Amino acid sequence: MAPPSDLRAWIALLEREGELVRIDTQVDPDLEITEITDRTVKAGGPALLFENVKGSEHSLLINQFGTERRMCMAFDAPSLDDVASKLSDVLEMQPPAGLVDKVRGLQKLKSIADSRPKTVRRAPSQQIVLEGDDASLDLLPIQKCWPDDAAPFITLPAVITKDPRTGTRNVGMYRMQKLGPRATAMHWQIHKDGRADYLATDGKIEVAVALGLDPVTAYSASAPLPKHIDEFMLAGFLRGEAVELVQAKTVDLEVPANAEIVLEGYIDKDELTEEGPFGDHTGYYTPPEPFPVFRLTAITMRRDAIYPSIVVGKPPQEDAWLGKATERIFLPAIRMTVPEIVDYDLPVAGAFHNCCIVSIRKAFPGHAQKVMHAIWGLGMLSLTKAVVVVDEWVDVHDYEEVMFRVGANVDPARDVLLTEGPLDHLDHAPTRQFYGGKIGIDATHKGPAEGTREWPPEIQMTPEVQALVDRRWEEYGISLDTAAGNGRIRQSSGPLRRLIRR
Numbered sequence: 001m002a003p004p005s006d007l008r009a010w011i012a013l014l015e016r017e018g019e020l021v022r023i024d025t026q027v028d029p030d031l032e033i034t035e036i037t038d039r040t041v042k043a044g045g046p047a048l049l050f051e052n053v054k055g056s057e058h059s060l061l062i063n064q065f066g067t068e069r070r071m072c073m074a075f076d077a078p079s080l081d082d083v084a085s086k087l088s089d090v091l092e093m094q095p096p097a098g099l100v101d102k103v104r105g106l107q108k109l110k111s112i113a114d115s116r117p118k119t120v121r122r123a124p125s126q127q128i129v130l131e132g133d134d135a136s137l138d139l140l141p142i143q144k145c146w147p148d149d150a151a152p153f154i155t156l157p158a159v160i161t162k163d164p165r166t167g168t169r170n171v172g173m174y175r176m177q178k179l180g181p182r183a184t185a186m187h188w189q190i191h192k193d194g195r196a197d198y199l200a201t202d203g204k205i206e207v208a209v210a211l212g213l214d215p216v217t218a219y220s221a222s223a224p225l226p227k228h229i230d231e232f233m234l235a236g237f238l239r240g241e242a243v244e245l246v247q248a249k250t251v252d253l254e255v256p257a258n259a260e261i262v263l264e265g266y267i268d269k270d271e272l273t274e275e276g277p278f279g280d281h282t283g284y285y286t287p288p289e290p291f292p293v294f295r296l297t298a299i300t301m302r303r304d305a306i307y308p309s310i311v312v313g314k315p316p317q318e319d320a321w322l323g324k325a326t327e328r329i330f331l332p333a334i335r336m337t338v339p340e341i342v343d344y345d346l347p348v349a350g351a352f353h354n355c356c357i358v359s360i361r362k363a364f365p366g367h368a369q370k371v372m373h374a375i376w377g378l379g380m381l382s383l384t385k386a387v388v389v390v391d392e393w394v395d396v397h398d399y400e401e402v403m404f405r406v407g408a409n410v411d412p413a414r415d416v417l418l419t420e421g422p423l424d425h426l427d428h429a430p431t432r433q434f435y436g437g438k439i440g441i442d443a444t445h446k447g448p449a450e451g452t453r454e455w456p457p458e459i460q461m462t463p464e465v466q467a468l469v470d471r472r473w474e475e476y477g478i479s480l481d482t483a484a485g486n487g488r489i490r491q492s493s494g495p496l497r498r499l500i501r502r
């Protein structure tokens, strides 16, 4: 087994596993699909293939990533941590100690070498080529997601550009507001590589947009890689099979051969439009703001191409699982620079940039503060608004335990660090856009070297008594409903709670 090779193999797999429902009743891409999807996602329901979308010949796939199980199926891995360990194997390679080690090392190096995209001459994504007036976005079942959205938006694209200075490829996922049959806005936020490519151009930048990819390549477009690393290379590595690319028809870019649909076109540096409002993943509408205009020169596609979509909005939504995949997959890379980090969690309810809980192997006074600053200096994590630091034995994914540590171990006068720095493009809370306050909460145990009194020991039963009670449990005749959960008061239940807590 390997991750699915294209969207159709993925749909077939989902169907075999009972993870997909086909809907042949006619549905409206204007709001109706959102409401159906929102209910399905929040119930932990299946992927949806709408085969009869009002106004379009094309089927629409949504909620392909909406549960942990499907996300793992996408990577063909038992858990997202297993995907991460594939990466840490390579990152943590040591000089080989013996022959067996050498052979293993070579296999790992080969897996990197094989990750480079391959060029092919013929591609399913170019079975149909539409240029000029034939190339029209009106053909596609583009969703208007929320009532106050400015227009329909393409929500699950892989947008391909090249850095005009170096020729290095970048792939990113940025929504595209439909402005007409041959124009969209391009929502390149200020901190993103795609935006940097655009800013580096003198006049015009060529752009290609792949829609309907195999799930790992689609995920990779959303991965926060350093600027000089090609996201298709990550996709190749995680798939264990190179991404196949073909020369585009009207622009000098290479596009995925396995895509369902490819949009080709360009962006003039000086042409801007008011983008938005858009019901965003923050749970609020992002107000209108100027963004570049994408002009379409061609659409290429497969016969009966399937259009992929996603709805973002008040968390949890389907994108929660794309974010969780990134959280897990990037842990080994984070540990390379900050090895004292044991684990971290970006709560779904925190829309990813609002909160980061991190556990550390604490070794010296001020260590928690060191890690806060490290987080505020690391790639896209630098936009994190609140960092909570706990000791290594605390489960960062157990929010009740984290709250317990914050309550029990924090003296707000001593353990809260307030500072300032860059904030997410979409964060509406700060007074100024892009810049504002940050909070770090040190919920670790403190010692005399940090000016505290002696820290009291935590309550623990002895292992001997625990073993004794385990042995004798039947004798007591007490039946416990374990589903009631450790005597904890539950605030929400079922799939929603599981999604929030991972």
Ligand SMILES: Cc1cc2nc3c(=O)[nH]c(=O)nc-3n(C[C@H](O)[C@H](O)[C@H](O)COP(=O)(O)O)c2cc1C
Binding pocket: 155, 156, 170, 171, 172, 173, 174, 175, 176, 187, 188, 189, 190, 191, 192, 193, 194, 195, 221, 222, 223, 224, 225, 310, 312, 319, 322
């Ligand atoms: C469903 C979804 C929609 C997204 N929409 C946008 C967007 O409109 N604009 C943006 O800048 N980032 C958006 N992102 C986040 C970027 O895809 C992500 O930051 C990516 O790493 C950017 O790649 P880049 O830095 O190579 O440009 C979205 C992510 C997901 C999962």
Ligand SMILES: [Mn+2]
Binding pocket: 170, 171, 172, 193, 194, 224, 225, 226, 227, 229, 231
């Ligand atoms: Mn990038």
